[in-house]
Every structure is written in structure tokens, then in C-alpha cells.
Amino acid sequence: MHTNLPPIESLLELVRNAGDAIMEVYHQGEWDTQLKADQSPVTAADLAAERILAQGLGVLTPDIPILSEEARIPDWSERQGWTRYWLIDPLDGTREFLQRNGEFTVNLALIDQQTPVLGIVYAPAKSAFYWGGTHLGAWRIENGLPHPIQTRSIKDKVHLLTSRRHGRKEAEAVAQVLEDFKVNTSAMGSSLKLCLIASGMADLYPRMTPTSEWDTAAAQAILVEAGGVLLDANTLEPLRYNTKDSLENPAFIALGDTSLSLEKRLKCESFNH
Structure with missing residues (x-):
């Protein structure tokens, strides 16, 4: 490889x-x-x-x-x-x-x-x-x-990251879906969000608005090796690259700790309700 x-x-x-x-x-x-x-x-x-x-x-x-x-x-x-x-x-x-x-x-x-x-x-x-x-x-x-670096475990608090321009709706939706957790939210630009999750300094980054494949690939390699996941929010499968003509990513979920299966609660079908 x-x-x-x-x-x-x-x-x-x-x-x-x-x-x-x-x-x-x-x-x-x-x-x-x-x-x-x-x-x-x-x-x-x-x-x-x-x-x-x-x-x-x-x-x-x-x-x-x-x-x-x-x-x-x-x-x-x-x-x-x-x-x-x-x-x-x-x-x-x-x-x-x-x-x-x-x-x-x-x-x-x-x-x-x-x-x-x-x-x-x-x-x-x-x-x-x-x-x-x-x-x-x-x-x-x-x-x-x-x-x-490695991701951290989630206990009763979730540190949620959002983009600076597209995050408010997603943050509100996550707070509703994860109502049994205390959700703290920070906004940040670029793929630094994924690197913070990989470093154990944040927990979750959902993205429902468009991104391109070059926005996520490098940080995905880091996040996965640190113990996290970057998943298609519709299928919960890892993001894949160069599979089609378009270079636009699907909606996705970046998560540091998968032991609580929070990604299942954040799938598009539940996330958009």
C-alpha cells in the first residue's frame, strides 16, 4: 500500500x-x-x-x-x-x-x-x-x-464542532437528538475540525451541507488511524473517494468514539426530523 x-x-x-x-x-x-x-x-x-x-x-x-x-x-x-x-x-x-x-x-x-x-x-x-x-x-x-494522538471516550458531555457558515442548524439538531448529553458547541474552519477530534479535543462534527472530496480525505486518514470514523450520514459507511463523476461528498458524520453508537442516532433520516 x-x-x-x-x-x-x-x-x-x-x-x-x-x-x-x-x-x-x-x-x-x-x-x-x-x-x-x-x-x-x-x-x-x-x-x-x-x-x-x-x-x-x-x-x-x-x-x-x-x-x-x-x-x-x-x-x-x-x-x-x-x-x-x-x-x-x-x-x-x-x-x-x-x-x-x-x-x-x-x-x-x-x-x-x-x-x-x-x-x-x-x-x-x-x-x-x-x-x-x-x-x-x-x-x-x-x-x-x-x-x-488518539480520540477520546464520550461520557456525559459531547463537544460538537460545526463550520463557521453552516453550523447553526446542525448544532440545534444534534442537541435535540442527543438530549441525554450535555452538548457544547464550537465553530471552526477547514479540516482542523477533524484533526481536533483525532486529537481527543472534540467529539463530533456532522456536516449536512456540501463539501468536496479534497476537504476531508487527508484528515479522514488521520482520524481513522486515531480511532475515529468519518461516515456517510445516509449509509453509515466510511467516505470513499473517486467513485463517481462528481467530487462532492455526501452528508457525513465525524465521530471520535463509536462505542456508544451515536452515529446511528445521527443518520440523515433521524437527523432531519
């Missing part, structure tokens, strides 16, 4: 370089922002990070194709033959970047047989660096040293 891959240190350095490029733009304070076809913003920071990641991966793993939010998306006729590929979001949380709240990340995932098997998430403004993968453990790098 991890054969023919460069050392993890090379990949971490590449992601750090992309984050450094983002911070160079961030510190300039004024950005030329454009709107893409879907009306989402793109900045010089997105494009600089994309350039570094694409060039670096092209050197490190020239035989592995790349799917990136900020590059041309290959047609489904080409993608459906891929068994292994890199999935990247050079700047996850562009709106957070524009609002200067620091909650943006570089996401790099290796997908193998539709499953994330390696993920790196770097939040350069917060110096928060996470990585993990199948049989590799889940880690947070602090002061240059790796520290293992």
Missing part, C-alpha cells in the same frame, strides 16, 4: 513549504481575490501552494496522478481508472484565510482503492501539523517532534 513512496519526512517538508508560501501572502495583508465558477474565492496563496505541491509531488512520485482543487480536474473517463492518486487542497479554508482567523490548512492525501491511506494536514498560522495513515499511526508534530 505504501510501496514506492518517498519518506514521510519528504512529504512533510513539501507540505510545510506550501504552508510557508501561504504565510508569505498572508503577511502581505492585501490579496488579489478571484471567484471561481462555483463562486468560491481563490487567492495568490492558493495558487502558490498548488504550484509547490504539484511540482514537489511530480518529482517525488512522478507515477502517481494528482487531483487538486486548484488545477484542471481530469474527466471521469480518465479518473475512473486510477487505483492510487494524490488528492490535495492547497488552501482549505480560503474564506478563513481572507478573514485572517488562522483556521486554514494545507491538505494532502494519498488515496488507494478509493480509501485515504495517508493524510497530512498543516495549519501554518497555528503551527499545527498533523499526519497519519494506515499502519503508520496518527501524529501531531510539536516543536519538530511527533506526538501520538
Whole structure:
């Protein structure tokens, strides 16, 4: 599964370089922002990070194709033959970047047989660096040293995470469904939410509004290796990637502790009532 891959240190350095490029733009304070076809913003920071990641991966793993939010998306006729590929979001949380709240990340995932098997998430403004993968453990790098992370058990309290723009309705619904728990809610941008659950600093993140595959894959690899799950909210099966023409995720549930089967109470059919 991890054969023919460069050392993890090379990949971490590449992601750090992309984050450094983002911070160079961030510190300039004024950005030329454009709107893409879907009306989402793109900045010089997105494009600089994309350039570094694409060039670096092209050197490190020239035989592995790349799917990136900020590059041309290959047609489904080409993608459906891929068994292994890199999935990247050079700047996850562009709106957070524009609002200067620091909650943006570089996401790099290796997908193998539709499953994330390696993920790196770097939040350069917060110096928060996470990585993990199948049989590799889940880690947070602090002061240059790796520290293992794992999800925590849920007892009587649930720390719920929501996105900054789409979270109110979901938070209210969760509080109703989990009325036997004390639910505390925090809003946060980007895939940092999944990394906090992987680190045992939060418990739950339901998302019913649209996201794209590059928003979740890297953090899913980390979360799963840390003991959590990222599940389709309709089927309760793990999210899979590159299974169709569209790159939009289904509604999903990220959960750190599955021992209480809370995911069954949060399925779309009950969640939307």
C-alpha cells in the first residue's frame, strides 16, 4: 500500500513549504481575490501552494496522478481508472484565510482503492501539523517532534464542532437528538475540525451541507488511524473517494468514539426530523 513512496519526512517538508508560501501572502495583508465558477474565492496563496505541491509531488512520485482543487480536474473517463492518486487542497479554508482567523490548512492525501491511506494536514498560522495513515499511526508534530494522538471516550458531555457558515442548524439538531448529553458547541474552519477530534479535543462534527472530496480525505486518514470514523450520514459507511463523476461528498458524520453508537442516532433520516 505504501510501496514506492518517498519518506514521510519528504512529504512533510513539501507540505510545510506550501504552508510557508501561504504565510508569505498572508503577511502581505492585501490579496488579489478571484471567484471561481462555483463562486468560491481563490487567492495568490492558493495558487502558490498548488504550484509547490504539484511540482514537489511530480518529482517525488512522478507515477502517481494528482487531483487538486486548484488545477484542471481530469474527466471521469480518465479518473475512473486510477487505483492510487494524490488528492490535495492547497488552501482549505480560503474564506478563513481572507478573514485572517488562522483556521486554514494545507491538505494532502494519498488515496488507494478509493480509501485515504495517508493524510497530512498543516495549519501554518497555528503551527499545527498533523499526519497519519494506515499502519503508520496518527501524529501531531510539536516543536519538530511527533506526538501520538488518539480520540477520546464520550461520557456525559459531547463537544460538537460545526463550520463557521453552516453550523447553526446542525448544532440545534444534534442537541435535540442527543438530549441525554450535555452538548457544547464550537465553530471552526477547514479540516482542523477533524484533526481536533483525532486529537481527543472534540467529539463530533456532522456536516449536512456540501463539501468536496479534497476537504476531508487527508484528515479522514488521520482520524481513522486515531480511532475515529468519518461516515456517510445516509449509509453509515466510511467516505470513499473517486467513485463517481462528481467530487462532492455526501452528508457525513465525524465521530471520535463509536462505542456508544451515536452515529446511528445521527443518520440523515433521524437527523432531519
